[in-house]
Amino acid sequence: MATQNISVTLITQGEHKFYSGTMDIDLIAATCSTNPREDDPIKGFQRTLDEGRANSIAEYIRVGGTIPSSIILSAQKDSDLSYNSKNKTIAFNEDQRSFLILDGQHRVYGFRKLLNEGIKYRVPVIIYNELTAMQEARLFIDINTLQRPVPKELLLDIKRLADRESDDEHMLDELFTCFEKEPDSCLINKLSRIDKKKGKISKVTFYDSMKPVLKEFNISSAERLYKIINTFLLAAHDVAASHQFNLSSSITKATVFKILLAHSRAIITIISDNNSGDIDKISEHKKYLIRSLPGSFDEILKSKSYLKTAESLDRKLLRRNLTI
Missing domain, CATH: 3.90.1530.10 (Conserved hypothetical protein from pyrococcus furiosus pfu- 392566-001, ParB domain)
Structure with a gap:
């Protein structure tokens, strides 16, 4: 031996x-x-x-x-x-x-x-x-x-510095930066870039919520996607406020944020199909959100499955009152 x-x-x-x-x-x-x-x-x-x-x-x-x-x-x-x-x-x-x-x-x-x-x-x-x-x-x-693992949020941010982002990750990072820094951002001071913080939307939650939106729509500009999603979120805040619900204090809850972003896909699709020129108008998004959000805020807050709740909102959105 x-x-x-x-x-x-x-x-x-x-x-x-x-x-x-x-x-x-x-x-x-x-x-x-x-x-x-x-x-x-x-x-x-x-x-x-x-x-x-x-x-x-x-x-x-x-x-x-x-x-x-x-x-x-x-x-x-x-x-x-x-x-x-x-x-x-x-x-x-x-x-x-x-x-x-x-x-x-x-x-x-x-x-x-x-x-x-x-x-x-x-x-x-x-x-x-x-x-x-x-x-x-x-x-x-x-x-x-x-041994404490490195936060996923920090790894996502370091990927940008290491030039190891995928095309989607690069787009999502630009989108995150828009929501983080633009003065009219609905999420200003509500995002956390490198770790999880109470009362903040982490970068991991942001990416997980935005990826399906990114895949659904062929939008190559982060600024353009920011404008559309931000308009949707501002409209959601207006509808919530008109029904005495403070969405500003609830949107940082991961499940609430994921529900809204999942539901945004249905509304953006309808506007794009019917009134694509009005996609940047808060009033256009509100026209459809008043069908789904009123009466749903308690369900959104208590949701254990964001996909099921988003599907419930989508059904309310598409429901029509029929007169026979």
Whole structure:
């Protein structure tokens, strides 16, 4: 059995000691497992591997991506790990059961998919030694519960800076900016760009609500779409106010916002078909909203399914009083 040596730094944090170093991906793939105690599944705690995610990681490396975060490992008995304080190295057996992966199993799975492609890639590793099974399980829990994920809103905003937006995302970001900054915006001071805030519409909610509108209508200008949607929302506010309902304080609720945007598609379609030249007139939108919104505000506020409520509004909009 081959023995491997890597340079490390010994780090002490409270009662724990661990080694920080780097390893080639072929060595990681040859020495790490999600459960070295595979004959005892009761003690295993790792998640089921997602092959699609591992394939994405492998492709990311193929195209030159960088992975600076550490793979976190726990040395097992079969590793026979030893530390040389003079040379600042650790030695361990090259065995598939040498290390238990505490964090980074999908990255390691992705590395394995690259083994026969001649790709050279080195990644950081953190190696704990002499942990009990209970300590490993607790550390696994800590890693997967105490780390706070980056807000989706922030990732959407960073995509713009990284030039990784899709065409739709680019359009939605321009539309968000219009609603965020235009003086006549119905949503002025009601949007949150990079995180979730009480009393604000998050960028994720905004995107989720606007995507169907974007797909429904062939409008290539964010400014033009802003004008149409803003006119609709201003009309909705007017109708609500005339029925003693304060939509301004309720529109930031995600479900309410999604209901209104879903319903806007039906009204915009009717106006486009019948009076396309009046699409920018608040009065034209109000003409149709007075069919659907009055008597529906309580339903909108209490809605648990925005699609069902939007469908209910659409039915009221299309209903006709028949005289026989």
